[in-house]
Amino acid sequence: MRILLFGKIGQLGWELNRSLFTLGDLSVLDYPEVDFNQPQTLPEIIRSAKPDVIVNAVAYTNVDKAESEPDVARRINADAVAGMAREAKNLGALLIHFSTDYVFDGTKGSTYVETDSPNPLNVYGKTKLAGEDAAALAEKFLTFRTSWVYSSRTGGFVNKVIEWSKTKTELRIVDDQIGSPTWCRTLAEVTGQVIAQYALDKDRLQSLSGLYHLAGAGAASRYEWVKEILSVLGMENYSILPAKTIEFPSAAVRPYFSALACDKLEQSFNLKLLPWQTSLALALEK
Ligand SMILES: NC(=O)c1ccc[n+]([C@@H]2O[C@H](COP(=O)([O-])OP(=O)(O)OC[C@H]3O[C@@H](n4cnc5c(N)ncnc54)[C@H](OP(=O)(O)O)[C@@H]3O)[C@@H](O)[C@H]2O)c1
Numbered sequence: 001m002r003i004l005l006f007g008k009i010g011q012l013g014w015e016l017n018r019s020l021f022t023l024g025d026l027s028v029l030d031y032p033e034v035d036f037n038q039p040q041t042l043p044e045i046i047r048s049a050k051p052d053v054i055v056n057a058v059a060y061t062n063v064d065k066a067e068s069e070p071d072v073a074r075r076i077n078a079d080a081v082a083g084m085a086r087e088a089k090n091l092g093a094l095l096i097h098f099s100t101d102y103v104f105d106g107t108k109g110s111t112y113v114e115t116d117s118p119n120p121l122n123v124y125g126k127t128k129l130a131g132e133d134a135a136a137l138a139e140k141f142l143t144f145r146t147s148w149v150y151s152s153r154t155g156g157f158v159n160k161v162i163e164w165s166k167t168k169t170e171l172r173i174v175d176d177q178i179g180s181p182t183w184c185r186t187l188a189e190v191t192g193q194v195i196a197q198y199a200l201d202k203d204r205l206q207s208l209s210g211l212y213h214l215a216g217a218g219a220a221s222r223y224e225w226v227k228e229i230l231s232v233l234g235m236e237n238y239s240i241l242p243a244k245t246i247e248f249p250s251a252a253v254r255p256y257f258s259a260l261a262c263d264k265l266e267q268s269f270n271l272k273l274l275p276w277q278t279s280l281a282l283a284l285e286k
Helices: 011-019 039-049 070-091 123-135 156-167 184-200 202-207 222-232 263-269 276-284
Strands: 002-006 025-029 053-056 094-100 140-146 170-174 210-213 239-243
Touching (some): 002 039, 011 025, 011 184, 053 070, 053 184, 070 123, 070 140, 094 123, 094 184, 123 140, 140 184, 156 170, 156 222, 156 276, 170 222, 184 202, 184 263, 184 276, 210 263, 222 239, 222 276
Parallel strands (some): 002 053, 053 094, 170 239
16 A cells, blocks of 8 residues: 655654554655645645555644734645645545644533534634645545644654753643643554554445544643643652733634544544543653
């Protein structure tokens, strides 16, 4: 099976590059071979690779910067995905794409399921929602909507907390934003499992085409998440103070509550997602 992975440098792409190679003939493209800001270049690249499965780990993910670069964010998060999906349909390939909890406005008050209506509050969320519609242009597609992605390597919130804890004597962390912390390795492993299932039974997987929530099980505030990170690192006595989002003005408005329920994914693919605390402990294990 030929797998074409877009992105190997970002949090998720890095993990996918390490977990998908056992599944078949893996080609990986990133800068400079591919630039999603020029979406018109993608179809030809895909046609010449003739993949059975396309996995897209590229995205414009700078939520605040997207407010001042809506056109770039839309080209990368939606237009490029549309071209990819059309080409996947032409080739009969499966497209696996990733979206975000930021498609929701956070007012539901309980974990979001796939049938809840999106209502993004910021440009990033709007462009990712357009990307979900774009991915659905492929005949066979799986869009995994995820939340609060972190890596044990570099980048992302967990590494920021570790850096802050080395340079500051005290942290003030918001306790009014709630989400589902998700280790990018979980995303990569589930993607691998699903591709393996696809290789065994393409018709069954085609019938499962659609949108799925995929995140660490459970929910936490940013404050609880940081407490847990420091506890895993043996820094329980480090001083963390709860704060409110309003105290940290930012360009983009974020949903206050965006935890995701993942029952549909677990049942459809016969998988079990770990509680977010368990994944975090594994991620930070040296
Ligand atoms: N991070 C989160 O908390 C989070 C939460 C929910 C959903 N998601 C979704 O999960 C997926 C993976 O996110 P992630 O955390 O792995 O993001 P990431 O670390 O920012 O990775 C995205 C990658 O895409 C690359 N990229 C950006 N513009 C590009 C372009 N024009 N051409 C080619 N590559 C380009 C980035 O490169 P540069 O860095 O050089 O620009 C980066 O390597 C995305 O679909 C994201 O929307 C993420």
